[in-house]
Amino acid sequence: MTKTYINRAPQDTGGTWLTYVSLGVVLLFSAFPVYWMFVISTSTDEAVAQIPPSVLPGGEFWTNANEVFTLNEVFFAASLINSVIVSSVITLATLFFCSLAGFAFAKLRFRGRNALLVVVVLTLTVPSQLGIVALYIVMGKLGWNGTLLAVIAPGLVSAFGVFYMRQFIAHAVPDELVESARIDGALNMRVYWNIVLPAIRPALAVLGLLTFVMAWNDFQWPLIQLNGTDFPTSMVALSDLASGNYVIYRRVLAGAFIATVPLIVLLLIGGRQIVRGIMEGAVKS
């Protein structure tokens, strides 16, 4: 066994105990901050400053959570609802608009298709965050500043989504299926709804999960829009919770943990899809 690994591809080489120990350490480092967030959110004030650090959860979670939810100026409960609304609307819209456009780019013939697809790919590289100042002025002209609409609108479509959907539909939906449905008199919308959508469920799951995570974690733009309002998103509420002269960490981390739980649940349910989405994205780009 000692030297056989040399002439083989790594994929064919079994992991040694060292591989597993190393991966275990990596996993420990990955999980510890999140786990410790949970520990502190269940503890009293003393636990935060304890040396060596406390690593076992206490029994104060409900007390801490209750304090977070009843703080007047933070609007934490409302912020969670807002985050759900913002992330869900963005996710559903992205899935619908991107799969619709992806279908057109993959299966329909129209003038300028290839040129327009190139435009989509080019916009992939646009760091739109750099336009936030002007975006704020645009939102002002629309009268949306300080509303959830302003947070939602820029996230409704994504160039990555269109491109990802186009690639997937091109492979997953046979041309013959689309054509025979058209011959039978089905309109494009019906083809999209009855043939394309059912065939691309795995891609919808991947794009949906990635989009939801991104929308939930977004901070800068929601902060600009909703800071100081009565209806922040949970990330903005968290920054509010952590500001001020006297910060109570068990309370802050209880809030942080509550705002992280939905994503942990998503990782447990859809981890496989998220991994696949990231790995497929790499191959394509």
Next chain:
Amino acid sequence: MSLTELRPASHRPAPPPKKVRTRSWLYRFDNKTIPYVFISPFFILFGIFGVFPLIFNGVVAVRNWRLDDPTLTGWAGLGNFERLLSDEDFWNALGNTFGIFILSTVPQLLIALIIANLLNRKLRGTTFWRIGILLPYLTPVVASTLVFAIFFARDNGMANWFLSLVGFGQETPLDWRAQKWSAWIAIATMVNWKWIGYNALLYLSAMQAIPKDVYEAAAVDGAGAWRQLWRITVPMIQPVVVFTVILSTIGGLQLFNEPMMFDENPQSASGGSAHQFQTIAQLIYKVGWKDLDLGYAAAMSWALFLIILLVAGLNTLLTRRIGGDR
């Protein structure tokens, strides 16, 4: 007109002619216009909220545009850009951004490579490991940074405790936020923590696309596992390495969340008592929405845009060069 003309490849019989005639306008519309209708939401929404602001930003940058005093308008010419050149805060923020960027990108990508190489074996529980290392990627930066802020606390912080364990204990505990170098390291640690797993998966996916016979051929030279990684694997996945370098350049130079939340008072956006770790993205936010000077903030955004283009281009060349020499 009949549908068979448009779809000559079909082997199915055409639908009854009567139906076609009565609804032909609908089918023509469906063929000619509907594709554009399908792609229009993307182009309209992305145009309004993505492309237009980026261009309009250039107009705002050469005007006076204040939120607190709407009467103060008009062309500023290159005034905002001139101000930028002599603005100490800007140069300080630029230095901080680059410092944190280098401290985070280089270790991040190297460690990701090594982890990807570990994952690129015949393992038990493949999916478990892959999902596990993605936990930091999913965790909201705002939440995780709050945890790291306690790790890097001066008094009774875990980082200082760890330093004392390995023999670097100080008389007076290290105040991580106080100095540039220590604050940069703390923030870079957070960035590394978040992105290593994600990049490892990108590398892993590219590694698995390498044909196995490449390795078999190289075995003749007696390449060991470590040399195999650097001599064969890394050059073979070079396009993805370039891609991750560009990604982390774009992301790293716009770093906002970590320095924001690492501050003792996040809402101040000051990046420490003496701006030790204020990044450009943070400064743009402060100038725009705390000082209410949108014109100047827009000029800064444009400057950052140019810097990103420049650095991304340089890094691409550099990565290509390093990979190409092997």
